[in-house]
Amino acid sequence: MSSFLALGPIVLVVLGALVVLLLSAFLKKGANRLVFGCSLGFLLASIAACVLLWNRGARSFGGMLEFDRFALFFALLLLCASALVVLLARHYVSSFDLPCGEFHGLLLLATAGVLIM
Numbered sequence: 001m002s003s004f005l006a007l008g009p010i011v012l013v014v015l016g017a018l019v020v021l022l023l024s025a026f027l028k029k030g031a032n033r034l035v036f037g038c039s040l041g042f043l044l045a046s047i048a049a050c051v052l053l054w055n056r057g058a059r060s061f062g063g064m065l066e067f068d069r070f071a072l073f074f075a076l077l078l079l080c081a082s083a084l085v086v087l088l089a090r091h092y093v094s095s096f097d098l099p100c101g102e103f104h105g106l107l108l109l110a111t112a113g114v115l116i117m
Helices: 002-006 010-027 034-054 069-097 100-116
Strands: 059-061 066-069
Touching: 002 010, 002 059, 002 066, 002 069, 010 034, 010 069, 010 100, 034 069, 059 069, 069 100
Parallel strands: none
Antiparallel strands: 059 066
16 A cells, blocks of 8 residues: 555646646636646645655655655655746736646646656
């Protein structure tokens, strides 16, 4: 069971990126609020998963992916920074008519990649 718990924060961020990209592909242009809410919600869910792992620790793939307190601290730091970027970029993206879904999807996938490293 511990191997599945280690994948929790990463899977939540990747799932959030997929949901955001699908929402932006199939909904109208006015769905920026929904995309913003989904990306922030999945980041907060991943932060909650990291907090739940704090005293447990977890490892997966035969110890190749391990979330001890040191890794969880930096994962929480990264996830909080990504949530801050989402909050700060909300008005910036909408003021320049940039594609909101692609921005949030790329941010979430980059966050997941750094979590794996």
